[in-house]
Amino acid sequence: MIELKHISKIFPTADGEFQALTDVDLTIPTGDIFGIVGMSGAGKSTLVRCINLLERPTTGQVLIDGLLDESGKAVDLCTLSPAQLRKARRGISMIFQQFNLLMQRTCLDNICFPMEIAGVNKAKARERARELLDTVGLPDKADAYPSQLSGGQKQRIAIARALASNPKILLCDEATSALDPTTTRSILRLIQDINRRLGITVVVITHEMAVVEEICTHVAILEHGHMVETGSVAEVFSNPKTEAGRRLVYPEGVQIDQLPPAGVVRIAFNGGSSYEPLIASLAIDCGVKVNILGADTRNVNGQAFGTMLLGLPEDQNEAAKAMNYLKAQKDVTVEEVRDYHG
Amino acid sequence: MAEFLAFLGPDAAEEVQYLISNVPFAIWETLYSTVLATLFAYIIGLPLGVLLVVGEEGGVLPLPKALMTVLNVVVNLLRSVPFLILMVVVFPLSRVLLGTSIGTKATIVPLFIAAFPFVARLVEASIREMDRGIIEAAQSMGCSPFQIITKVILPECVPSLLTGFATAFVTILSYGAMSGAIGGGGLGAMALNRGYTRHQNIVLWGAVILLVILVQIFQTIGTRLAVGLDRRLSDKGGKKRGRKAAMKKIKQDRRIPDGM
Ligand SMILES: Nc1ncnc2c1ncn2[C@@H]1O[C@H](COP(=O)(O)OP(=O)(O)OP(=O)(O)O)[C@@H](O)[C@H]1O
Ligand SMILES: [Mg+2]
Numbered sequence: 012m013i014e015l016k017h018i019s020k021i022f023p024t025a026d027g028e029f030q031a032l033t034d035v036d037l038t039i040p041t042g043d044i045f046g047i048v049g050m051s052g053a054g055k056s057t058l059v060r061c062i063n064l065l066e067r068p069t070t071g072q073v074l075i076d077g078l079l080d081e082s083g084k085a086v087d088l089c090t091l092s093p094a095q096l097r098k099a100r101r102g103i104s105m106i107f108q109q110f111n112l113l114m115q116r117t118c119l120d121n122i123c124f125p126m127e128i129a130g131v132n133k134a135k136a137r138e139r140a141r142e143l144l145d146t147v148g149l150p151d152k153a154d155a156y157p158s159q160l161s162g163g164q165k166q167r168i169a170i171a172r173a174l175a176s177n178p179k180i181l182l183c184d185e186a187t188s189a190l191d192p193t194t195t196r197s198i199l200r201l202i203q204d205i206n207r208r209l210g211i212t213v214v215v216i217t218h219e220m221a222v223v224e225e226i227c228t229h230v231a232i233l234e235h236g237h238m239v240e241t242g243s244v245a246e247v248f249s250n251p252k253t254e255a256g257r258r259l260v261y262p263e264g265v266q267i268d269q270l271p272p273a274g275v276v277r278i279a280f281n282g283g284s285s286y287e288p289l290i291a292s293l294a295i296d297c298g299v300k301v302n303i304l305g306a307d308t309r310n311v312n313g314q315a316f317g318t319m320l321l322g323l324p325e326d327q328n329e330a331a332k333a334m335n336y337l338k339a340q341k342d343v344t345v346e347e348v349r350d351y352h353g
Numbered sequence: 354m355a356e357f358l359a360f361l362g363p364d365a366a367e368e369v370q371y372l373i374s375n376v377p378f379a380i381w382e383t384l385y386s387t388v389l390a391t392l393f394a395y396i397i398g399l400p401l402g403v404l405l406v407v408g409e410e411g412g413v414l415p416l417p418k419a420l421m422t423v424l425n426v427v428v429n430l431l432r433s434v435p436f437l438i439l440m441v442v443v444f445p446l447s448r449v450l451l452g453t454s455i456g457t458k459a460t461i462v463p464l465f466i467a468a469f470p471f472v473a474r475l476v477e478a479s480i481r482e483m484d485r486g487i488i489e490a491a492q493s494m495g496c497s498p499f500q501i502i503t504k505v506i507l508p509e510c511v512p513s514l515l516t517g518f519a520t521a522f523v524t525i526l527s528y529g530a531m532s533g534a535i536g537g538g539g540l541g542a543m544a545l546n547r548g549y550t551r552h553q554n555i556v557l558w559g560a561v562i563l564l565v566i567l568v569q570i571f572q573t574i575g576t577r578l579a580v581g582l583d584r585r586l587s588d589k590g591g592k593k594r595g596r597k598a599a600m601k602k603i604k605q606d607r608r609i610p611d612g613m
Contacts (some may be wrong), residue, residue, distance in 0.1 A: 063493050100495035111490035115509050115584045125494045127504070156584040176494065 013039040018071035030235045031057045044213045045224035049161045055216045078102040084124035104173035108185035110165040112157040118168045119153040125176040143171040163194035184216045192316050199226050249346040261305035274323040275348040280315035299333040368555040382457045385388045390464035398469040402476025414498040428470040452532035460532035468525050475517035479510045512583035516599050519575020523568050540564050
């Protein structure tokens with residue numbers, strides 16, 4: 012379990028102090044995939060960097076258990092000596108938007124790096140690195156250099172490297188933001204797979220709600236350094252309680268309080284077929300016409316990503332029919348939108 | 354034709370003879386003083402250059418601010434003394450260290466003193482070019498500062514450090530040519546003492562051309578090595594571009610006032 016208690020971070024800047032985080036409290040259960048979302052500049056990276064103390068919180072505690080010994084007793088990372096902190100960090104891996112691979116080392120040697128640091132015997136390390144190359148699906152790239160790989164492949168190598176130290180926690184800071192939607196999906200699958208098979212706790216930082224929807228179980232929303240909302244993904248997405256939450260969950264430009272009081276659904280496309288045929292086939296297959304109230308979707312290679320708000324017909328039967336039809340679609344999630352008219 | 358013969362001087366045959374019999378030793382003296390001065394300059398300059406970066410506030414191994422200021426001041430001071438003056442000023446030091454203040458061996462001391470701050474700045478510039486994200490990744494894995502320096506910073510900077518090394522070597526070689534003025538040997542001394550002072554044009558130009566050729570050879574080897582070893586450039590086209598970029602950078606380095 013990761014427990015962040017009253018975390019504040021103040022950066023000294025040229026024109027005074029800048030408070031990037033204000034009294035953030037967060038509990039991340041073991042084995043979870045936890046999303047942290049927010050607009051650019053909200054403090055997501057700062058927060059996640061507080062978990063491995065790349066950024067030392069100005070005040071607050073970072074309590075994590077099982078890093079230094081198996082006793083199950085949580086330690087506050089901020090109180091550790093430099094040597095203890097280095098040991099603790101071996102249990103917390105991190106992957107980055109820019110991959111941050113060692114450019115002058117082969118992929119295999121990159122994966123060996125954390126083991127080299129930890130003093131693992133070389134032959135053993137290489138054997139394990141090869142296993143990890145298999146895990147991430149790039150067994151033939153052992154002797155390639157990072158410059159010879161695509162972005163998605165680089166991130167796979169970075170993930171393999173992150174796993175090399177047998178971490179308890181994997182931190183992902185915008186790990187898919189430099190990748191195209193299809194590659195993003197495959198990397199997210201890999202992360203999810205790792206979480207399920209190895210039981211590693213994953214913390215995902217992103218500004219894309221689609222990423223959270225795709226793999227996270229819980230989510231926290233950051234705004235201007237404050238944690239404004241947290242809960243299970245289903246909860247937050249179907250019923251965002253704060254303005255910040257709604258802004259992230261609903262398509263851009265939608266005026267929440269001008270929506271019809273009932274019969275509004277939110278659809279998220281996760282890379283299935285394009286959205287236009289869906290609306291058309293809804294009309295053809297069910298004979299139900301829906302209103303598009305707002306959409307923020309992209310078509311990439313014929314695959315749809317993004318969200319859309321639909322107004323269902325007032326007729327209860329037709330609305331139910333449409334709901335069932337939508338819910339039966341592959342790669343689409345559907346939620347009813349709560350009435351915000353108060 | 355007559356003019357050309359006049360340019361060559363009356364003792365053309367004798368000068369050519371002199372060149373042929375003395376050039377090998379002069380080249381040897383030039384190379385040996387350059388190699389040793391570069392070696393010593395790197396023994397001090399490389400760690401110093403690393404410290405100038407990692408010792409900063411927020412660096413990998415933050416050092417006391419006062420120490421960093423001292424290091425920077427020393428480097429700047431040494432770099433601002435003109436080499437000709439430096440050679441004269443360190444006479445006593447050469448005498449203490451080597452028992453003599455004249456001759457080729459003695460020129461190694463001022464060369465080293467002029468070169469190590471220059472090397473430190475070259476190393477510093479190479480390391481500053483490095484992507485900070487890689488260092489951060491290493492920190493997140495639990496690397497100690499020493500491991501980050503030896504396993505991450507230096508290996509990742511090898512191509513850039515090699516380019517800098519070629520620049521340093523070539524600069525030291527050309528500065529060494531000035532040592533003729535204080536009784537050192539080598540091609541520079543030959544050009545100055547024999548060619549210039551005694552108006553022996555053949556010796557003068559012969560020595561200068563050889564110096565230029567030496568510089569070109571080492572510069573080319575250095576750049577090719579740097580680009581050839583750079584794993585960020587994996588294809589032929591990339592290597593070609595890399596070489597161009599390296600040469601451009603070298604030209605910029607040369608534009609630093611005073612070189613060393
Ligand atoms: N070292 C620093 N010094 C001063 N201010 C900083 C520093 N690091 C971050 N900040 C500020 O803190 C705020 C939060 O930054 P952070 O990088 O955590 O945002 P983010 O949510 O990750 O944004 P993005 O989605 O763009 O990555 C920003 O306003 C940023 O300018
Ligand atoms: Mg960020």
